[in-house]
Amino acid sequence: MSFQNPVFIPGPTNMPEDIRKACDMPTIDHRSPLFGQILHPARAGVQKVLKSDYAEIFIFPSTGTGGWETAITNTLSHGDKVLIARNGMFSHKWIDMCQRHKLEVEIVEVPWGQGIPADRYGDILAADTNHEIRAVLATHNETATGVKSDIAAIRAVMDACDHPALLLVDGVSSIGSMDFRFDEWKVDVAVTGSQKGFMLPAGLAIVGFSPKAMGATKTARLPRTFFDVHDMAKGYDNNAYPYTPAVGLMNGLKLACDKLLAEGLDNVFARHHRIASGVRAAVDAWGLDLCAVDASVYSDSVSAIVTPGGFNASDIVTLAAEKYGVAFGTGLGEVAGKVFRIGHLGSLTDVMALSGIATAEMCMVDLGLDITLGSGVAAAQEYYRGNAVKSLREAA
Amino acid sequence: MSFQNPVFIPGPTNMPEDIRKACDMPTIDHRSPLFGQILHPARAGVQKVLKSDYAEIFIFPSTGTGGWETAITNTLSHGDKVLIARNGMFSHKWIDMCQRHKLEVEIVEVPWGQGIPADRYGDILAADTNHEIRAVLATHNETATGVKSDIAAIRAVMDACDHPALLLVDGVSSIGSMDFRFDEWKVDVAVTGSQKGFMLPAGLAIVGFSPKAMGATKTARLPRTFFDVHDMAKGYDNNAYPYTPAVGLMNGLKLACDKLLAEGLDNVFARHHRIASGVRAAVDAWGLDLCAVDASVYSDSVSAIVTPGGFNASDIVTLAAEKYGVAFGTGLGEVAGKVFRIGHLGSLTDVMALSGIATAEMCMVDLGLDITLGSGVAAAQEYYRGNAVKSLREAA
Amino acid sequence: MSFQNPVFIPGPTNMPEDIRKACDMPTIDHRSPLFGQILHPARAGVQKVLKSDYAEIFIFPSTGTGGWETAITNTLSHGDKVLIARNGMFSHKWIDMCQRHKLEVEIVEVPWGQGIPADRYGDILAADTNHEIRAVLATHNETATGVKSDIAAIRAVMDACDHPALLLVDGVSSIGSMDFRFDEWKVDVAVTGSQKGFMLPAGLAIVGFSPKAMGATKTARLPRTFFDVHDMAKGYDNNAYPYTPAVGLMNGLKLACDKLLAEGLDNVFARHHRIASGVRAAVDAWGLDLCAVDASVYSDSVSAIVTPGGFNASDIVTLAAEKYGVAFGTGLGEVAGKVFRIGHLGSLTDVMALSGIATAEMCMVDLGLDITLGSGVAAAQEYYRGNAVKSLREAA
Amino acid sequence: MSFQNPVFIPGPTNMPEDIRKACDMPTIDHRSPLFGQILHPARAGVQKVLKSDYAEIFIFPSTGTGGWETAITNTLSHGDKVLIARNGMFSHKWIDMCQRHKLEVEIVEVPWGQGIPADRYGDILAADTNHEIRAVLATHNETATGVKSDIAAIRAVMDACDHPALLLVDGVSSIGSMDFRFDEWKVDVAVTGSQKGFMLPAGLAIVGFSPKAMGATKTARLPRTFFDVHDMAKGYDNNAYPYTPAVGLMNGLKLACDKLLAEGLDNVFARHHRIASGVRAAVDAWGLDLCAVDASVYSDSVSAIVTPGGFNASDIVTLAAEKYGVAFGTGLGEVAGKVFRIGHLGSLTDVMALSGIATAEMCMVDLGLDITLGSGVAAAQEYYRGNAVKSLREAA
Structure with missing residues (x-):
């Protein structure tokens, strides 16, 4: 492995x-x-x-x-x-x-x-x-x-x-x-x-x-x-x-x-929010929606991303694992095949998040979705660049 | 620790x-x-x-x-x-x-x-x-x-x-x-x-x-x-x-x-039996009895050793931990205070067992029991010397 | 740390x-x-x-x-x-x-x-x-x-x-x-x-x-x-x-x-070449040059990237470490301040390489270089997508 | 291994x-x-x-x-x-x-x-x-x-x-x-x-x-x-x-x-002295001599033990490794075959030392030396029992 x-x-x-x-x-x-x-x-x-x-x-x-x-x-x-x-x-x-x-x-x-x-x-x-x-x-x-x-x-x-x-x-x-x-x-x-x-x-x-x-x-x-x-x-x-x-x-x-x-609990939560916000910026740049209906319910620990109708979202998860060695979450139950999930909780950095976003992007393009390579990454980079204060502390 | x-x-x-x-x-x-x-x-x-x-x-x-x-x-x-x-x-x-x-x-x-x-x-x-x-x-x-x-x-x-x-x-x-x-x-x-x-x-x-x-x-x-x-x-x-x-x-x-x-299951069991037999030889040399009533029920994974009446067997466990940094098991339930236990299962060698026997011996002498230092060790050594074939394999 | x-x-x-x-x-x-x-x-x-x-x-x-x-x-x-x-x-x-x-x-x-x-x-x-x-x-x-x-x-x-x-x-x-x-x-x-x-x-x-x-x-x-x-x-x-x-x-x-x-030595070398090629694609997308004068001497283990005149390339290395927790190499000796280096040898995946490229990109933008966020990443993604066969094997 | x-x-x-x-x-x-x-x-x-x-x-x-x-x-x-x-x-x-x-x-x-x-x-x-x-x-x-x-x-x-x-x-x-x-x-x-x-x-x-x-x-x-x-x-x-x-x-x-x-340097040195003294007590109980000519030059980190003439001391080292899985040091140079060495420096406890002494004892008996099983152990136990103060601290 x-x-x-x-x-x-x-x-x-x-x-x-x-x-x-x-x-x-x-x-x-x-x-x-x-x-x-x-x-x-x-x-x-x-x-x-x-x-x-x-x-x-x-x-x-x-x-x-x-x-x-x-x-x-x-x-x-x-x-x-x-x-x-x-x-x-x-x-x-x-x-x-x-x-x-x-x-x-x-x-x-x-x-x-x-x-x-x-x-x-x-x-x-x-x-x-x-x-x-x-x-x-x-x-x-x-x-x-x-x-x-x-x-x-x-x-x-x-x-x-x-x-x-x-x-x-x-x-x-x-x-x-x-x-x-x-x-x-x-x-x-x-x-x-x-x-x-x-x-x-x-x-x-x-x-x-x-x-x-x-x-x-x-x-x-x-x-x-x-x-x-x-x-x-x-x-x-x-x-x-x-x-x-x-x-x-x-x-x-x-x-x-x-x-x-x-680290301070509030710093921990802010860090999760920052990482999550970068992921959400990428999703937005891809032109995709979250499963979560609006910002009031967005989770800072995991994002479930809805793929276009007719597309099996689980294929992204399979391809990411097989081709790029990266693990995402599949959709479960009612949303099986409709969403894939990016977990962004626990020990994670902006840089690690970017690698996940870049991987998802490659998979979606590989599988024929109309996504521009680098688009989600750029949106997340822009967000992380401007909100990076905490990552300094984290690196300490 | x-x-x-x-x-x-x-x-x-x-x-x-x-x-x-x-x-x-x-x-x-x-x-x-x-x-x-x-x-x-x-x-x-x-x-x-x-x-x-x-x-x-x-x-x-x-x-x-x-x-x-x-x-x-x-x-x-x-x-x-x-x-x-x-x-x-x-x-x-x-x-x-x-x-x-x-x-x-x-x-x-x-x-x-x-x-x-x-x-x-x-x-x-x-x-x-x-x-x-x-x-x-x-x-x-x-x-x-x-x-x-x-x-x-x-x-x-x-x-x-x-x-x-x-x-x-x-x-x-x-x-x-x-x-x-x-x-x-x-x-x-x-x-x-x-x-x-x-x-x-x-x-x-x-x-x-x-x-x-x-x-x-x-x-x-x-x-x-x-x-x-x-x-x-x-x-x-x-x-x-x-x-x-x-x-x-x-x-x-x-x-x-x-x-x-x-290793071979039968070799594993024989190894446990050998280690246990050495411990039992030591107990015998100390003039003490096992809680187990006779050889037909002797466990090869743990020995509960009965200490003389009026003596609190748990003191051995406490002293071993505090003075020598060694963990034995106390008596539980009906036999609390009456026995202490030497676990001899899992990953253990003759040599490790000897160090446990030597420690128990020191504790018992420290606590005033009529035990001769080295007596249990010698009995176990004699047993291990004569039954050491498997330890070679184990060391491989 | x-x-x-x-x-x-x-x-x-x-x-x-x-x-x-x-x-x-x-x-x-x-x-x-x-x-x-x-x-x-x-x-x-x-x-x-x-x-x-x-x-x-x-x-x-x-x-x-x-x-x-x-x-x-x-x-x-x-x-x-x-x-x-x-x-x-x-x-x-x-x-x-x-x-x-x-x-x-x-x-x-x-x-x-x-x-x-x-x-x-x-x-x-x-x-x-x-x-x-x-x-x-x-x-x-x-x-x-x-x-x-x-x-x-x-x-x-x-x-x-x-x-x-x-x-x-x-x-x-x-x-x-x-x-x-x-x-x-x-x-x-x-x-x-x-x-x-x-x-x-x-x-x-x-x-x-x-x-x-x-x-x-x-x-x-x-x-x-x-x-x-x-x-x-x-x-x-x-x-x-x-x-x-x-x-x-x-x-x-x-x-x-x-x-x-x-893995096979030739597969190992091909893997290094693939990872390196993605990095070089990114450098090219950024409009920057390698220190290495032409493709015949490109190293597959490290790329030294020349930054524009008047810019201190070591600032990228410092910022990457402090702001993003990522280590790049500085220029040494004659090329100190003129290049920064991305090491891409040893145990590395396409996905890890992308995170390094993304970080370098953020740092260069942070420091005012005329670089488009996501541009280098996209070029590398395109390369890795099309040359990913070996990463499958590597993940095994 | x-x-x-x-x-x-x-x-x-x-x-x-x-x-x-x-x-x-x-x-x-x-x-x-x-x-x-x-x-x-x-x-x-x-x-x-x-x-x-x-x-x-x-x-x-x-x-x-x-x-x-x-x-x-x-x-x-x-x-x-x-x-x-x-x-x-x-x-x-x-x-x-x-x-x-x-x-x-x-x-x-x-x-x-x-x-x-x-x-x-x-x-x-x-x-x-x-x-x-x-x-x-x-x-x-x-x-x-x-x-x-x-x-x-x-x-x-x-x-x-x-x-x-x-x-x-x-x-x-x-x-x-x-x-x-x-x-x-x-x-x-x-x-x-x-x-x-x-x-x-x-x-x-x-x-x-x-x-x-x-x-x-x-x-x-x-x-x-x-x-x-x-x-x-x-x-x-x-x-x-x-x-x-x-x-x-x-x-x-x-x-x-x-x-x-x-721990305190003087406590560290005292600990080494204590462990070493136990080993030396065992050597004395065996009726053997140290290579070191007198107490003024006894090392607290290693003891070289002289075996009787005509006996190859290195056999102890070989047997200990092969039969009991324990490593001692052989004699080197002029004293090759004449001494075997017990290292007792670094991270060691009384209890670990006893296991080494017990092993040396078994080997010597196995090889026909006139040594009483348990004798060295008992001498070391007696020493450690009476000088155990530091081991408490060490175990903390």
Whole structure:
């Protein structure tokens, strides 16, 4: 395999050298005090990345999907009602999980490309005067469509009708890349993984629970063992773990948080916005549209780019891999074949982004699309040239 | 942290240089064909390590505990009856998991230090003429007590009464270190993790399902998503995964299998037996007993050593860590304070084992036990000197 | 430090993942047979990369400069006369070394940007009827100017007058990247380092001696110990070394040779030519000239690009590093400030090259040069699109 | 290859995890300011390890042998007279180098196993009233015999007769492991390498020059280019290097110095003394003698152990490697076959040392020597138990 080119999938992301080295750790005794020196700083770091003073952080050897399961099995019981919008493949999958766990799922169907309609959530919640809805689920950033949703707005409609439901947020492809405010938005459970904004290999589910969510765990009856947060909490109190932890990944997570916080979260988000803006400038120069319907929902971690009708967008992904050794994301579910995706989160520079844009450009021309070579690159270059302040800092 | 000395915990084990490097892998696109080049050989390798021609292998970003959950949630339903012996901390924990998942658990209580009594399993199964018992659970190697059980004997009593229950076996601390015969013993689900005989970091649950177990998944009603083997199998058919795989660990697993198979499984088991025998010779020279009641149940992957009454065995573990930088295992559950454990599985040499024995010896003398310095070492040296053929091969 | 972007200096080059891992090796006993398993394959590999059946290969913990010193101190004596052209910084430095070692140096001054004039060498050698010239020195690829010279032509003029001088060739920035024919050109000493075509860190001087050069060592009187090839040869005969070898680098060298030979040397050279051609297409699109005077001397490992009069080309290098985190090469010596250099040797892809071109473009526009953003990129893209066959193979 | 056991050769030593990672560095531009951030701290660190306020530190991509060549070629001229004792293989080799470089070498022959006789140096220097002796050479620690010499005493006899000769000291196997006082002893050139006390791979010659030695470089006429300290100094003034530096190794050196200084040099030396004392206790328990004649010359970095007459000590080394996968050092030169060596410098713990002692013991018994298994181990255990304070700190 060639590991020369960066990847442009929306996770796992490119890994910085030092984070890889922090993960590649010799064996330690996870029942010794050494482990506490990794566990606690990692948890404290995640809490800060969530902009929270009180979220209780749990880290499982798993993935974001396991994080979803942690969120629902620890807070809900058979037959509980949950409200969730389906606006992409990942919200769709979370819905499926809820149904398998015998929750009653009220689904708000949303055209893929749009964000979660806070107003429709508001209507449903206001109508739920018996408070049968126990949890409101929201996918902060739909990785499949490159669409972010407004969690603050969802919180606002919940508050407007004083609805007591829990707010469970999938922040898998936003946390560490885009602004996420656990406390301000009164999120009850936030879910993410190691392989996105934290720039680590896949292998950790990372979740934050509010005190209210912790309270809900006492009555939640969905069966759980591996993902039980009480077992986890009990372990943490003894610098330990209910089973064998993925120590290296947690050591990497500790460093990842240190790096994000040293850069400054707002600088991190601005950096993602800058890189993303360059990509969007290129898309615009190509005369193509994003799947995301308007700028208010543009994701700064991934762009799903719509190709002309009749063209199979996945061919770009295949050709990029085979001819140029570059990985993009295909369209998933409803938008399969209609979009290809450029992931631009995690450890990425303007220069790396330009190489991805240049590759996409070559592929589209190779496949007969009416694109001018260099056009997208030039638009992105122009943007990056004028907005390069942060890259200096990043290079330090 | 000092990473100079080997660890002697019963997992995670010491990692060979090449396996660490295989795990420390740059990001690839897990939806590209590259992933299949890791996934399929890793699965095929595990199948061979299980000595199976037909086990369907599933690999989850999780741990052995997640493997247990995979085993039961994919094959059983609420209220199903299972038979299991409790003879140590890990069988105890699996029992607890079954109970949380609302299985009806028939527990055979066994003194810690003994193996699973196949005859009592036989009596219970023979009496279960209605075949209410849907699964027989067995911990092949009790990591807490250093006791192995006779799975072939359990299969024999099941066959003797033609009992159709599934046979689910926890091979976490045996597979890859001690003889395990999936097909011959007609195991239905075998469970292990990455951090023991496979010499990898923790982070993978590795399970094998028999065709009969796969059949049972169709009627099993316990809720599952993250650990669903059907989702996993569907992914595998497309060189893919239902969520983001831990690619580096799987790449390491592929290499670990290659290494074990190149050495020859029987040589691997003989090597573990040799190392373990040296440790046991030392224990004998010290005048101490193993927790394991007799040689028929001695584990070749971990030894739990009983210290004299009134002495806190955990002090040895603490002192070894603090004074000598060496990690042993403490006693767990019923044998807490009564035993300390020397893990001797995975990547270990005679010479490394001697350093562990020498350290234990120093600690015991430091703590006032009546032990002669060098006595255990000399006994182990004598054993290793006379049985060193395999170490030559290993060094190659 | 940010290690995200590739480097575009003409060495040390970007290192492939597997070569880095081969270099990062635990300590072995270099007096044990293990060392021979690294030493001999590494030497055999280098011999093949030199396209030689008989070159005796020596590997020193040093650099190309040490290789130059090895070449002259092992074959020459005080006052010996050598012929050499000065057409760039590296030939200039080799001249300086010869003078410090009290050789009599006949210098052919050549405008920087031109190759070595074989005809002038021919005239001088033909006039040297007493054969006072003991060695003809030639820099195959002038890294400072991006100019290759025609070694076969130099050999031809030597043969034309039956001149018995040794032919010592600096192949530091050509070997492993551009065609080099030790046997066919009857080279007597070839000199290179680890950090160019072999894609390793700096730290090895790698030299090949012909039988004729080995013969010359017997009468050569320049003092030498560290760089003595006889000590080295004597060590090699015993799988050993006259002092402590850089084992990890040699292990990396062994792998580097395996990789180059597996790809096929001619494919390696074609790949370098393709990458270089894309860069040259960009330079042409920018309306700029190379320092190299015409296509016959274009180097496939590095391009020195002339910027307009009055402009300080080094500003591009500084800005690229500070603003974009990308490393180019400055002009050296006579061409300082007049050129900047893009290294395109070693482990590089079309896509990586495009990111370098895009960066140079941004810097030139930032600094006020009349360059159209995207123009060079588009020219290179067009070239790479049409010549991409090899990149497929490379990605494998 | 098995990399499981530690090595017990007197260099290259076992490498700490973090130092290996510091060396395994991606390519940077060594002409950029980034390089200065490695170069200068590494040089400052070495200066402190030498306990010097004024030594000018030079770092070459080479080895200790290159350091010797640096020392003499930069300070001496053809025909200059030097005084040196031969008491082992490494002093012998330095003598050979001096002779090849046409120095006039006055050799004090000393039985191998003894230190340098300062009194005889004193007599010779006192008699050299014309000050024809330009340099006094001394091997601080004879790696071949495990013998340290008293540099302060040599300085004292030089001062006693006001002899102006330079004092050139080979500290290859002492610096970073045993007390070395550049300023206090008025050393003029100190020579070492990366692979001993600095715990790095081989590949760097590290030398310190006093102002007096720097002065001598102006008149020294031995030819030199690669090892020229003026070129090196000129480079350093510009954060640069006269050729391509071994950046990764220098980055490792920077960390190695940081670690040694953080531990405290005197603690480092005490740690080496403790480990060595345990080994010596074992030798005593075996009833064997060291090559070093008495405790005043015992080396804390390597022990050469004399085996009984008629026994080939090298068989121990061969058997240890083949049967147990452990590397010891053979006897060299005059003591070949008579001694085997246990290296105990660099990154080593009591526990690792015990594994080496246990292995030597097994080999000696295997080969029929009259040694009691466990006897040496027990003696070392007893010593380490009672002197373990520092290992606590080290493990931190």
